[in-house]
Amino acid sequence: MKILLMTYSVILNGLLGFVWIIFISKLLEVFNASGKSFWMGFFITIATLLFLDITTRVFESFDKDKRHPVRVAGYVSFGIVVLVSIVIIKTS
Template sequence: MKWLIMVYSVILNGLLGFVWIIFISKLLDLFNSSGKSIWMGLFIGVATLLFLDITTRVFESFDKDKRHPVRIAGYVSFGIVVLVSIFIIKSS
């Protein structure tokens, strides 16, 4: 059962990472055309806080411990999706 929860955590956080990348890239396109970098930074910061809040609310049902392996696997998958998107997909 624990492996099923861990797989669910990895898939869910990977999907949230992908949605976060799409949202941030759309914000970058929007604000780069208008040239308002202060607003862009503010919106990206707020969006990041909202995505972190979503992940913590989803995983409240798993375990309260922030060092639980299920949470760590989810956070790692979120980071991997973001890093792959930034370094591999955007550079090609």
């Protein structure tokens, strides 16, 4: 059962990481065109906090411990998706 939850966590957080990257990229395009860097930082901060809230609400059903293996696997998959997107996709 733990393997199934871990797989679900990895897939869900990977998808959330991908959606976060798309959202942040669109915000950067909009605010770079208008030159409003303060608002860009403000909205990126708000968006990041909202995505953290989404992941916290999803993981309430797993376990309350933040170091639970299912949660850690999800956080790692989120980070891997974001890093791959920043390092590989943005540099090419």
